[in-house]
Amino acid sequence: MDFSPQQVNQISKGDPEIAGFIQTLLDQNRALTEQNRRLQEVVDTQAKQIQTLEKRVHELERQLRQQSHNSSKPPSSDGLRKPPNLRTPGGSKGAPKGHPGTTLHVIDHPDEVVVCELITCPDCLSSLVDAPCVGEERRQEFDLPASRIWTTEFRAQKRYCACCQQVQRAPFPAHITAPTQYGSRMAAWTVYLHAFHLLPLQRIAQLFEDWTTYRPSEGTLLSFLQTSYERFAPVEVHIEAQLHKQVKVHADETGCRVGGRTQWMHVMSDETYTLLRLHARRGSPAMDAIGFLPSYTGTVVHDCMKGYFNDKYGFSHALCNAHLLRECIGIAEHDGHEWAKQMIDLLKEGWTRALRSRQADIPLEPQVIESFLNRYDTILQAGEGEWTKDTVRAKTCKKGRAIKSKAGNLGERFLLHKEAVLSFLWRPCIPFDNNQAERDLRMVKVKQKISGSFRTEDGALWFARLRSVVSTFIKQRLPVLSSLSLAFSGTPVLL
Numbered sequence: 001m002d003f004s005p006q007q008v009n010q011i012s013k014g015d016p017e018i019a020g021f022i023q024t025l026l027d028q029n030r031a032l033t034e035q036n037r038r039l040q041e042v043v044d045t046q047a048k049q050i051q052t053l054e055k056r057v058h059e060l061e062r063q064l065r066q067q068s069h070n071s072s073k074p075p076s077s078d079g080l081r082k083p084p085n086l087r088t089p090g091g092s093k094g095a096p097k098g099h100p101g102t103t104l105h106v107i108d109h110p111d112e113v114v115v116c117e118l119i120t121c122p123d124c125l126s127s128l129v130d131a132p133c134v135g136e137e138r139r140q141e142f143d144l145p146a147s148r149i150w151t152t153e154f155r156a157q158k159r160y161c162a163c164c165q166q167v168q169r170a171p172f173p174a175h176i177t178a179p180t181q182y183g184s185r186m187a188a189w190t191v192y193l194h195a196f197h198l199l200p201l202q203r204i205a206q207l208f209e210d211w212t213t214y215r216p217s218e219g220t221l222l223s224f225l226q227t228s229y230e231r232f233a234p235v236e237v238h239i240e241a242q243l244h245k246q247v248k249v250h251a252d253e254t255g256c257r258v259g260g261r262t263q264w265m266h267v268m269s270d271e272t273y274t275l276l277r278l279h280a281r282r283g284s285p286a287m288d289a290i291g292f293l294p295s296y297t298g299t300v301v302h303d304c305m306k307g308y309f310n311d312k313y314g315f316s317h318a319l320c321n322a323h324l325l326r327e328c329i330g331i332a333e334h335d336g337h338e339w340a341k342q343m344i345d346l347l348k349e350g351w352t353r354a355l356r357s358r359q360a361d362i363p364l365e366p367q368v369i370e371s372f373l374n375r376y377d378t379i380l381q382a383g384e385g386e387w388t389k390d391t392v393r394a395k396t397c398k399k400g401r402a403i404k405s406k407a408g409n410l411g412e413r414f415l416l417h418k419e420a421v422l423s424f425l426w427r428p429c430i431p432f433d434n435n436q437a438e439r440d441l442r443m444v445k446v447k448q449k450i451s452g453s454f455r456t457e458d459g460a461l462w463f464a465r466l467r468s469v470v471s472t473f474i475k476q477r478l479p480v481l482s483s484l485s486l487a488f489s490g491t492p493v494l495l
């Protein structure tokens with residue numbers, strides 16, 4: 001409350017002492033009002049800062065608590081934390097009933113026979129030299145042969161032709177191009193150790209030296225890999241053609257260091273074939289350049305990356321529910337959302353029912369599928385009331401979509417891709433997760449951990465094709481080394 005000088009003079013009735021006192025009170029009131037205004041500004045500013053810090057702490061705590069079981073982080077990022085034991089305690093020990101085992105069996109024609117003679121009786125020490133042999137007991141030892149290099153000399157005959165009066169020479173085999181060279185089995189072993197056992201070139205050379213006393217140079221090993229890359233081109237074409245015929249394939253990508261830069265290894269695979277391709281990018285540009293997905297018309301199982309949902313692609317979608325489960329676990333643990341817990345139960349129960357029906361070779365009843373679809377919708381309707389109340393970080397620009405919380409983004413994904421999430425219920429060919437693609441890509445990461453990054457792009461391209469072939473041999477239950485040797489000799493293996 002404030003007064004004008006005329007009002008102060010009227011109240012004090014001309015008394016200067018009273019007027020001075022009133023003026024002092026008015027000045028104090030103005031000072032307190034200004035101080036209160038400043039304090040209120042400080043409180044408002046601090047409230048905004050606290051709100052901002054609370055959001056930041058919330059997100060930092062989420063990042064700190066993220067592990068492989070509640071996010072898309074790989075298990076290697078968990079460090080030395082002991083993972084929870086998901087096995088049920090108790091139960092039978094050892095191999096399951098009916099397991100064939102791998103016991104060695106006695107063979108009828110061994111490579112070498114060593115006779116253990118009995119010339120003295122172990123009890124009375126009498127001589128048994130002249131005693132007849134009444135029987136034998138056999139025991140066999142299986143061991144590796146002594147390692148050595150096998151050298152084959154090719155001699156091209158020279159003869160004098162009386163007709164043309166020249167000395168002619170017989171041709172050498174087409175693959176014999178130098179006075180001395182390594183053979184195709186060495187090349188097959190190099191591919192075997194490089195693309196299957198994932199050894200770096202230096203360790204491959206060391207293994208050859210320890211094994212045969214011959215150490216091929218790194219350049220020789222690289223020439224083996226390059227030759228193999230060229231020879232296996234028809235096999236890769238065959239793998240791609242076979243994958244195009246499948247009703248569903250798995251797709252994924254992972255980053256890898258090539259020549260000091262990050263590039264992407266893409267995989268398209270199923271339970272019988274593997275196709276790895278390298279590209280500098282991920283998403284639709286890489287898919288278009290690789291060429292497989294744009295021409296594929298089946299179902300692609302993937303992790304919901306935006307690039308897969310390009311309108312020009314003709315394939316249908318199935319999402320990896322393992323990714324969705326992990327994200328739901330993270331929302332339930334960190335945000336306490338009830339809808340995320342209910343969605344976890346629905347997905348697990350749905351997969352249990354679907355798996356049981358597949359084992360019995362009986363499709364799920366339509367009413368059972370309908371009940372899961374209705375529960376799905378109900379959960380998301382209730383969840384929308386939860387994730388809309390989440391605090392989100394402040395938007396730094398006016399353009400673009402509205403910022404949503406992590407739970408809001410996950411909920412929107414469930415709303416948009418209902419059929420892709422639950423199609424495993426009514427389509428027996430659709431798996432619950434995308435683990436097949438992740439298993440096929442895992443060896444790329446293992447290769448980098450063992451050997452380091454790829455020094456050249458050619459080396460990464462060679463590995464992608466050779467690993468595709470080796471992985472396909474494994475899935476086809478073909479012996480890898482002998483299949484590689486047959487392929488080098490020109491014998492079709494998969495074709």
